[in-house]
Amino acid sequence: MREEERPGIRRLPLFREMSEQTFGTLMDVSYAQNFPPLLDLFSQGQNADFLHVLIEGTVELHSDWHGRETVMGVVQPVSAFIIAACVRDGAYLMSARTLERSRIVLIPADDLRHSMRRDADFAMAAMDEMARGYRVMVRHAKNMKLRNARERLAAWVLRESTHLGGAAGFVLPVEKRRLASYLGITAESLSRSIRSLREDGVRIDGARVTITDPARLTALAGPDPLIDDPEPDDRHPPG
């Protein structure tokens, strides 16, 4: 991997607190790789061999069962994914594919576990990262079970807007069919929900989203910090 990429990884909450030595040895056994769009990185059921760190690009995590597929999450740089399967030395519960051209650092799972064992700071960071992932998934499950499709879409728009600093307008970061799958509905259903939400404060033309009536939209979405707030990346800001 390229020398100039290390600082970016080092800045991640997961790698920030560990000793210089642990970081060095871990980087030495890892390698980075470029992948074209829509490439399968791994499939559910395989044994977890590498912790993945997305340096640039976008990766989708999805699961399949009996010919049905659902998007479980979308990973943006810079962040690590599937750390739980590595820690447990188990099979992936999800598959991963690139959505854009992506650059990914692969860290061998057994070196990872070894480093955690030796470096308490790293272990604590990994623990926090794992707890974060757990809570993200709890929020996802709550969202599915407590809201209907229109409410989930409304809440997603609101969340995305908030994430972008309260922008009233933005561009969809993924294809609609993938958003639909993430929201647990079909592409057709999403299309109809989008149309019906024009009455409720959002207008979506193509990939352009505009919040026309924030109050109305908020009333429908019923935003809740225990479902919608992002889990903070980090509880120990640097410095």
Place this chain on the structure above:
Amino acid sequence: MREEERPGIRRLPLFREMSEQTFGTLMDVSYAQNFPPLLDLFSQGQNADFLHVLIEGTVELHSDWHGRETVMGVVQPVSAFIIAACVRDGAYLMSARTLERSRIVLIPADDLRHSMRRDADFAMAAMDEMARGYRVMVRHAKNMKLRNARERLAAWVLRESTHLGGAAGFVLPVEKRRLASYLGITAESLSRSIRSLREDGVRIDGARVTITDPARLTALAGPDPLIDDPEPDDRHPPG
């Protein structure tokens, strides 16, 4: 807490590998308490102050939003719950209530974090526990998004049967309305699904479940290790 309860806790994967000293100090600052049935232990939104360890009884984890409620999980002894909120020092994303008379050990969250920091064996065990919880929740979300109500019920029956050593008959461990909520449907829907599954290999009379046609039931449920298999409690069996 009672002296004779320590061995049971000590035997838990989470506490098994830690040093005798860490375990001792942790137990010294903890206390056990008995709770009557249907008592709220904590509510979502509160800050996580204690790791809970269920010694005996049953505890339900549930979440609420805008007057709707859903059961996220049921805890059986002996096991720890809500470790992620403690590690992150965040708000509970779920509420907990006892279903039966229960005995619970309460471990202060900051002592917990402190002990992890000092005892690498404990940190590794906590990490594994966290990864386990994450993967349980991934399975739950996949189940909700990939299966319809009848399939979820069928899969649940099969899973429960397998968990009990392959028993063809067993008794429902929780009320039907709670099972319904866990499965993401209404009590009425569950009742109708139960009736319709009589044609597909399960008979449920009151709380008594009988699998009459395993092949038929399996065909409907489409059991999948990446959704239905239990996460092993432990990757480091004692001895």
Place this chain on the structure above:
DNA sequence: CGTAGGTTTGACCGCCTTCAAACTTGGTGG
């Protein structure tokens, strides 16, 4: 430009919910 793939729309259907009432169960006190 042409084509493949994504999106929208329409028609239809079925799963699941809602609301209401009857029925069953379990716990409590007379």
Place this chain on the structure above:
DNA sequence: CCACCAAGTTTGAAGGCGGTCAAACCTACG
């Protein structure tokens, strides 16, 4: 021990949300 009450469960009727299938439309890209 039985009567009673509250709570859980089942059943019915009706409706809506979201799914499926099919075709038309749009868009990106070679």
